[in-house]
Amino acid sequence: MKTKLTIFLASISIVFSHSIAQTKAKNGMVVSTSSIASDVGVDILKKGGNAVDAAVATAFALAVTHPSAGNIGGGGFMVFMNAEGNVTTFDFREKAPLKATNDMYLDEEGNLIRNENHLSIKAIGVPGTVAGLYKAHQKYGSLSWADLVQPAVDLASKGFTMNWTLYGPAERFRERQPDSFMGDYFADSQGELVQPGETWTQSALGQTLAAIRDKGHDGFYKGDVAKKIASYMKKNGGLITKQDLAKYEAIEREPLKGTYKDYEIYSMPPPSSGGVALIEMMNLMELADFEELEFNSTKYVHFVAEAMRRAFADRAEHLGDPDFNPEMPVNRLLSKDHAKNRFGEIDMQRASISDSSRFGQLYDGNSTTHFSVMDKNGNAVSLTYTLEYGYGSRLGSEELGFIFNNEMGDFNPVPGVTTSRGQIGTKPNLIEPEKRMLSSMTPTIVAKDGKPYLVIGSPGGRTIINTVFQTVLNVLEFDMEIHRAIEVMKIHHQWLPDRIIYERDMLSPDTRKALEAMGHTLSDRSRLGVLMGIRYDAENGIMVGASDSSSGEGKASGY
Numbered sequence: 001m002k003t004k005l006t007i008f009l010a011s012i013s014i015v016f017s018h019s020i021a022q023t024k025a026k027n028g029m030v031v032s033t034s035s036i037a038s039d040v041g042v043d044i045l046k047k048g049g050n051a052v053d054a055a056v057a058t059a060f061a062l063a064v065t066h067p068s069a070g071n072i073g074g075g076g077f078m079v080f081m082n083a084e085g086n087v088t089t090f091d092f093r094e095k096a097p098l099k100a101t102n103d104m105y106l107d108e109e110g111n112l113i114r115n116e117n118h119l120s121i122k123a124i125g126v127p128g129t130v131a132g133l134y135k136a137h138q139k140y141g142s143l144s145w146a147d148l149v150q151p152a153v154d155l156a157s158k159g160f161t162m163n164w165t166l167y168g169p170a171e172r173f174r175e176r177q178p179d180s181f182m183g184d185y186f187a188d189s190q191g192e193l194v195q196p197g198e199t200w201t202q203s204a205l206g207q208t209l210a211a212i213r214d215k216g217h218d219g220f221y222k223g224d225v226a227k228k229i230a231s232y233m234k235k236n237g238g239l240i241t242k243q244d245l246a247k248y249e250a251i252e253r254e255p256l257k258g259t260y261k262d263y264e265i266y267s268m269p270p271p272s273s274g275g276v277a278l279i280e281m282m283n284l285m286e287l288a289d290f291e292e293l294e295f296n297s298t299k300y301v302h303f304v305a306e307a308m309r310r311a312f313a314d315r316a317e318h319l320g321d322p323d324f325n326p327e328m329p330v331n332r333l334l335s336k337d338h339a340k341n342r343f344g345e346i347d348m349q350r351a352s353i354s355d356s357s358r359f360g361q362l363y364d365g366n367s368t369t370h371f372s373v374m375d376k377n378g379n380a381v382s383l384t385y386t387l388e389y390g391y392g393s394r395l396g397s398e399e400l401g402f403i404f405n406n407e408m409g410d411f412n413p414v415p416g417v418t419t420s421r422g423q424i425g426t427k428p429n430l431i432e433p434e435k436r437m438l439s440s441m442t443p444t445i446v447a448k449d450g451k452p453y454l455v456i457g458s459p460g461g462r463t464i465i466n467t468v469f470q471t472v473l474n475v476l477e478f479d480m481e482i483h484r485a486i487e488v489m490k491i492h493h494q495w496l497p498d499r500i501i502y503e504r505d506m507l508s509p510d511t512r513k514a515l516e517a518m519g520h521t522l523s524d525r526s527r528l529g530v531l532m533g534i535r536y537d538a539e540n541g542i543m544v545g546a547s548d549s550s551s552g553e554g555k556a557s558g559y
């Protein structure tokens with residue numbers, strides 16, 4: 001009894017609060033879009049695991065509890081900063097299969113075959129997630145690999161409670177695609193849809209995860225699982241072979257580093273465009289006079305949109321897989337001089353015009369997921385991974401139980417063809433065998449006094465870059481608390497199409513009219529971004545975590 005009371009008192013003294021807005025804790029924090037996955041990560045921290053261990057366990061748990069984006073059939077990026085401020089990144093972006101060609105989505109007249117690059121078996125890239133998590137664990141993990149995968153095996157094999165967030169898509173897939181992999185995905189052993197409140201088990205996924213638990217990287221890329229993936233592809237006209245899988249390797253890369261006033265910003269280098277664009281925009285912000293640019297004022301929205309327009313123009317022109325584009329001018333784009341030049345082009349009274357005769361891209365998946373982790377020693381992980389569309393290609397093998405990505409849609413599909421509606425045809429991101437497609441994922445860690453201070457990221461296709469950028473700015477410039485920085489009004493501009501998207505009901509009609517009078521075109525969206533962040537209060541040794549309220553099942557879990 002005494003022991004129980006002591007444990008209870010200890011726990012309330014450590015977890016200061018847990019509200020919808022934010023969670024405060026001293027010993028560790030995981031913020032993800034699934035409360036179950038966040039708790040899995042925190043359990044690992046409680047067992048003595050470090051931030052990388054917790055990230056691995058959380059990622060595998062999300063593959064079970066948040067299957068629209070959590071995955072083993074997709075890819076992503078991890079930024080890791082240890083308590084001493086040393087930073088590294090892991091690139092586990094999907095790759096084009098060896099048989100891919102730059103005209104693989106075109107008909108005989110050279111036109112793009114509708115949906116071929118987004119919703120067909122050929123839209124699947126060679127998955128990278130298992131390789132990335134394994135590599136990060138091999139280098140920086142402390143607990144055993146099996147102990148980190150086991151919670152996901154249990155969630156899949158023993159099941160968890162079906163929630164309304166999953167049930168909506170479950171009903172839609174059943175209605176629209178009966179007799180398909182997705183039509184049966186949420187069904188029980190009798191073939192009936194599992195209802196909210198009932199236990200949903202995924203036995204095939206449990207077996208695939210058990211192979212990964214037992215054999216690590218090779219449990220996915222070699223042996224039985226690889227054989228089943230390759231035979232599924234062959235049977236259904238896909239391109240991925242055993243050789244593609246056996247050759248896949250995650251890559252540890254140097255992070256991109258920028259500064260904003262006294263802060264250091266670390267983010268993902270190409271093949272993500274996220275870090276380059278984020279740092280470019282923060283450099284531009286550093287030149288602004290925030291006495292003049294009050295948060296959410298017309299001038300503020302105008303300036304932020306103009307910064308976005310320029311960063312996205314640079315993104316379209318220059319960025320792709322660095323291993324195929326050795327000449328990319330990343331250092332120039334990140335330089336303070338480049339920001340000065342760009343700053344000089346901005347007219348504070350008028351919207352610029354995006355030159356639609358050059359580049360642009362309209363199509364974009366927005367089902368990605370981000371989580372942030374901090375452990376008791378102050379090590380931090382920022383991890384974003386994706387299947388591209390919600391539930392990716394919506395294809396999978398019943399024997400394996402997981403969903404394949406449709407990430408090939410992130411390549412430029414038609415060489416040389418760029419349209420004002422927004423399709424890009426520029427070279428850096430054209431399809432080539434074994435190339436990684438350009439991404440917008442922006443897992444980011446900001447350091448203050450050389451130590452992790454802000455861990456942040458979001459899903460949302462190209463809106464990711466802009467929602468992360470505005471959240472970072474809200475914390476660093478406007479000193480907002482993390483939950484407020486995440487929730488307040490955000491906009492998105494991506495050069496082409498040439499318009500500002502704003503969050504409905506969050507921008508005043510007067511501001512909108514004033515922006516239109518300056519030459520901007522505006523349209524609304526219900527929400528932008530699903531941000532998951534941690535801010536570290538070093539003075540008091542407290543981690544403050546917040547999960548975006550637009551995430552139905554999200555949670556900042558701390559202890």
Ligand code: GLY
Nearest residue numbers: 365388439440441
């Ligand atoms: N598939 C979304 C991204 O990588 O940006």
